[in-house]
Amino acid sequence: MKTKENPMTDTPSSVEKPTDPAIESGLERLTPDRIQQVIQDVLKKETGPRFKAYVETCMHCGLCAEACPYFLSNDRDPQFMPAAKVKNTIWEMLKKNGNVSKDFLRRAVRISHLECNVCKRCSMYCPFGIDIAYMMLLVRRICHKLEITPQYIQDTVNSHSVTLNQMWVKDDEWIDTLQWQEEDARDEFEDLEIPLDKMGADIMYSVIAPEPKFQAGLIYQAATMMHAAGINWTMPSTPGWDNSNMAMYTGDNEISGRIARAFFETAAKLRVKRIVMGECGHAFRSVYDMGNRWNSWVMPPFEVVHALAFYHELLTEGRITIKEKYKKKVTLHDPCNVSRGRGLHDKAREVVNMVCEDFVDMVPNREHNYCCGAGGGVINCGPPYKGERMVNNRVKAEQLAATGAEVLIAPCHNCHSGLEDIVHHYDLKMEIKFLGDLIYETMDKKIYTPGA
Amino acid sequence: MNSFIAFIMGPMVWISVIIFLGGLTFKLVGILGAVRQKEPYIYSYMTLKHSLRSIGAWMIPFFPRSARMSPIYYGISYLFHILLFLVPLFLASHIVLINEAFQISWPALNDSVADGLTAGVIAALIFFVVRRFRVPEVNYLTSAMDYILILVVLLPFLTGFLAYHQWVAYQWITVIHILSGELMLIIIPFSRFSHMLNAPLTRAYMGSEFGQVRQAKDW
Numbered sequence: 001m002k003t004k005e006n007p008m009t010d011t012p013s014s015v016e017k018p019t020d021p022a023i024e025s026g027l028e029r030l031t032p033d034r035i036q037q038v039i040q041d042v043l044k045k046e047t048g049p050r051f052k053a054y055v056e057t058c059m060h061c062g063l064c065a066e067a068c069p070y071f072l073s074n075d076r077d078p079q080f081m082p083a084a085k086v087k088n089t090i091w092e093m094l095k096k097n098g099n100v101s102k103d104f105l106r107r108a109v110r111i112s113h114l115e116c117n118v119c120k121r122c123s124m125y126c127p128f129g130i131d132i133a134y135m136m137l138l139v140r141r142i143c144h145k146l147e148i149t150p151q152y153i154q155d156t157v158n159s160h161s162v163t164l165n166q167m168w169v170k171d172d173e174w175i176d177t178l179q180w181q182e183e184d185a186r187d188e189f190e191d192l193e194i195p196l197d198k199m200g201a202d203i204m205y206s207v208i209a210p211e212p213k214f215q216a217g218l219i220y221q222a223a224t225m226m227h228a229a230g231i232n233w234t235m236p237s238t239p240g241w242d243n244s245n246m247a248m249y250t251g252d253n254e255i256s257g258r259i260a261r262a263f264f265e266t267a268a269k270l271r272v273k274r275i276v277m278g279e280c281g282h283a284f285r286s287v288y289d290m291g292n293r294w295n296s297w298v299m300p301p302f303e304v305v306h307a308l309a310f311y312h313e314l315l316t317e318g319r320i321t322i323k324e325k326y327k328k329k330v331t332l333h334d335p336c337n338v339s340r341g342r343g344l345h346d347k348a349r350e351v352v353n354m355v356c357e358d359f360v361d362m363v364p365n366r367e368h369n370y371c372c373g374a375g376g377g378v379i380n381c382g383p384p385y386k387g388e389r390m391v392n393n394r395v396k397a398e399q400l401a402a403t404g405a406e407v408l409i410a411p412c413h414n415c416h417s418g419l420e421d422i423v424h425h426y427d428l429k430m431e432i433k434f435l436g437d438l439i440y441e442t443m444d445k446k447i448y449t450p451g452a
Numbered sequence: 453m454n455s456f457i458a459f460i461m462g463p464m465v466w467i468s469v470i471i472f473l474g475g476l477t478f479k480l481v482g483i484l485g486a487v488r489q490k491e492p493y494i495y496s497y498m499t500l501k502h503s504l505r506s507i508g509a510w511m512i513p514f515f516p517r518s519a520r521m522s523p524i525y526y527g528i529s530y531l532f533h534i535l536l537f538l539v540p541l542f543l544a545s546h547i548v549l550i551n552e553a554f555q556i557s558w559p560a561l562n563d564s565v566a567d568g569l570t571a572g573v574i575a576a577l578i579f580f581v582v583r584r585f586r587v588p589e590v591n592y593l594t595s596a597m598d599y600i601l602i603l604v605v606l607l608p609f610l611t612g613f614l615a616y617h618q619w620v621a622y623q624w625i626t627v628i629h630i631l632s633g634e635l636m637l638i639i640i641p642f643s644r645f646s647h648m649l650n651a652p653l654t655r656a657y658m659g660s661e662f663g664q665v666r667q668a669k670d671w
Contacts, residue, residue, distance in 0.1 A: 048486055048487065048489075048490030048491040049482075049483045049486040049487050049490065049491060050487070050491055050494060050657070052486075053483065053650045053653060053654055054654065056644060056646065056647075056650060057644065057646070057647045057650040057651055057654055058644070059598075059644055059647060060590065060593040060594055060595070060598050061525075061529075061590065062587060062589045062590035062593060063518055063522055063525075063526075065589040066518065066521045066522065067518070071589070076588065076589065078588050078589040078591070078592030078593075079592065081589045081592070081593075083593050084589070084592055084593060087592075087593060123658055123670070124516075124517070124518065124662075124669075124670050124671065125516075125517070125518035125521075126518075127510060127516075127518070127519075127651070127655075128647065128650070128651040128654045128655055129506065129654050129655040129656075129657065129658030129659065129670060130654055130658075131654075131658060289665060289666075293493065298493075298496045298497070299665075339668065340666065340668055341666050341668070342666055342667060342668070343666060343667035343668040345668075364517075367668045367669050367670075368517055
């Protein structure tokens with residue numbers, strides 16, 4: 001594959017490794033005793049028979065290697081295979097009873113935060129179903145407790161901690177953004193509303209903080225769909241509106257749990273029937289799978305509907321009709337957290353086929369799709385790591401290029417941003433869209449407009 | 453010497469079988485108890501249906517994508533595991549011994565077939581060793597213990613093979629055969645061989661998470 005600056009042949013060792021100020025200053029503060037104590041504490045108090053079974057059961061067979069986009073993208077360099085990442089982090093910590101060096105920890109932060117998307121693909125390739133992503137999150141938990149989490153992602157957690165949203169969006173800015181979108185949309189649809197805090201609405205619509213911060217148009221689009229479909233919906237005006245959860249990825253379980261709890265409490269306060277959320281993968285995972293557990297709910301206390309399933313519902317029930325199908329050749333990226341994480345891949349394909357004329361699948365796809373390389377908090381470690389992320393995403397670029405599609409549908413925010421980087425870096429000449437973008441473009445918007 | 457042979461063919465067999473079965477039972481009870489105590493959430497997510505679905509899917513030859521991507525290793529490994537149980541349990545000379553002791557018996561493999569299958573097990577083990585050397589990602593993970601474990605399995609099959617053919621030192625080979633067979637049984641609960649117990653459990657848990665919560669396939 002020919003690309004700019006021939007990035008396909010770069011290996012991570014030839015990419016300059018930046019030194020992250022948060023990691024470095026964190027390491028400086030650590031003493032050998034502290035390192036050992038934290039590691040022992042986490043391994044002893046926060047793990048149990050599950051972890052023990054994973055460590056005891058791995059037969060070192062190497063089948064997980066084939067699963068990992070990092071391994072495949074780096075010319076099958078063994079250190080990128082899933083089991084090797086465990087070997088170079090957790091096994092060593094166990095073997096040395098937590099007595100590990102700062103250099104070891106510097107490497108462990110990188111392995112767990114930047115060389116693994118916790119996409120769980122490898123547990124589908126391990127005959128024993130060993131959950132390596134779980135162990136990488138355990139390493140991140142240790143890094144969090146040692147205060148050596150990469151700077152950018154730590155900042156998003158700080159924001160969560162202070163504002164309950166990921167992007168330091170102030171309370172009034174949030175409301176202001178929603179009203180601004182409502183006002184703009186009213187130019188097109190006279191009676192369109194973005195109802196705030198409407199008690200007992202059928203649906204609470206929820207987004208991640210980057211939407212009000214710099215993608216407010218997505219809220220506009222969602223409102224248009226709700227309007228056209230005649231949905232009784234609302235958005236909360238108070239903190240708890242953001243369903244994203246970066247703390248889930250840094251191992252800051254306490255803050256992660258607080259975020260999810262505030263989110264569910266917001267929905268409870270509004271007495272809504274269901275929660276619908278925008279096209280984001282990790283946010284879905286946070287409230288569908290992880291946040292509920294930390295707050296002791298086996299399953300979420302509300303029905304949580306991802307945008308893909310919601311679009312499917314609107315289109316199959318005929319609440320939204322497509323005026324004219326999208327013409328360009330499209331392909332679909334299956335985000336890990338909603339395909340491998342919630343089996344929505346078939347519904348997604350049905351929606352794409354209802355909206356688009358020319359759909360071509362990626363190979364491999366559905367549960368087996370390659371991660372975008374951005375998820376699991378990797379892209380959130382920020383621009384300093386973009387170079388190596390691009391190297392680590394080569395196999396994704398090859399997968400995209402093989403489709404020959406003009407438009408790439410990425411129904412997840414993290415995937416969207418990550419794929420954007422890949423498309424530019426590998427010069428793929430693909431346009432990247434949310435599924436909502438295409439529905440907005442092709443749907444009949446006039447249904448409920450006045451005078452229609 | 454005779455009393456030594458009587459010991460390893462008598463009480464020692466009992467001891468090793470008891471350690472093998474008792475050890476695995478003890479381990480299972482320990483795991484289930486520890487899960488209840490430390491990670492009870494696991495029981496909230498385990499379902500019989502999805503556990504069996506996942507284990508079943510992984511038992512079908514070449515059904516999981518992972519198996520299809522590494523067909524040679526997977527195929528050899530699959531046959532190896534079947535033979536590991538089949539050959540010792542259906543070997544005529546083993547059945548004769550059991551019949552002498554308990555007056556029970558079952559159909560045996562034809563001796564020359566069993567001989568060929570034993571050679572197959574040995575060949576598979578040699579393949580595993582070569583693979584550990586030759587495939588970089590496997591080599592990267594390999595520790596001395598991996599070779600020791602292979603050796604522990606190799607010994608009873610190799611000595612069984614040699615004893616059958618009676619080429620050299622028949623009696624000594626037989627003694628080593630018996631001892632190494634017992635050693636293998638004893639080691640199972642205390643080594644990564646305990647994956648014969650753990651693997652169905654970890655697979656069942658992952659299968660349940662995928663089937664129940666994630667509503668996706670895990671193969």
